[in-house]
Amino acid sequence: MISTRKLTISAMVVALYIVLIYITQGISFGAYQIRIATSLYALAYAFPFLIVPMGIGNLISNFLFGGLGIFDMVGGFGVGILTTGIIVLMRRAGLSAWWAMIPIILVPALCVPLWLSPLIGVPYWALVINLLIGQTIPGVVGATLVKALVSRRTMVALMGAIK
Template sequence: MKSLSNQKLVFSALCIALYIVVMICTQSFAFGQYQIRIATALYGLSAIFPFLILPFGLANVVSNTVMGGLGLPDIIGGFIVGIVTTSIIVFAKRRGCGNWIIWAAVTFVPGLGVPVWLSVLLDIPYLVLASSLLIGQCICGIASVMLVTALERVGAGKLFAFDGGKQ
């Protein structure tokens, strides 16, 4: 059993690292007007590997700390958005929802949640920020569904000894 938890820990660390690398490589448009944060497409992996809820929240903390520059509200807010988004995905998938729920969670939770504090920090109206973030997150939601669907088709959960986190 100890080997199983070690495997999950290593896989979680790899997912955090991948999130950060994707954010670094895409930061030119991840922080723009439409904030297309392709790294948030990785949130969908929690549909296959539910133990990634906390790691993706932590990945968001690291990302916002290193690249965000908007301080503690952005760091804490990003953590909460990462946890809520991945939790919704896990909860809904366990209840039998299709992969459309991944698109909805990745699009609407960050798209409507992040502007709550950004509108205050940047002094930009909420609706302006929400509309632009929703557009960017919609793209990420589609990418997330495509990623998860492809991984499910090849049986990604069974490729790992932890069997998709179902143990």
């Protein structure tokens, strides 16, 4: 059963994702993407129920601000779910929150060019390299954010209360 607390946290995180995309849309779309909002994917390390909401946040952002149509919207939804799903699996495997940066960097960099390349006419590997560079910042920010959060007693208590 989905609790009110989970729904509230999910809605707040999706809203924050969309606001961050809006504020940073100049650097969040195109061949070079520094999507600061994807650093929020790391929150799935602390809150595994955020897998689908993060996909929804990406889908809505691509709809509102992306302008590349249904492929970008559905692709972004899939990338959000895949990235956060891997982060949740890493936590279950006992890996440190620092490992969350790896899927935040690699999954968008390898997957987004699959549809972005034909849509904008840039070669796949050129986009991969651009996205690897661009996603490094959100990867480090996300891992740092979650590492700081999971070390706080109030956050640990909240994580325990929402299992």
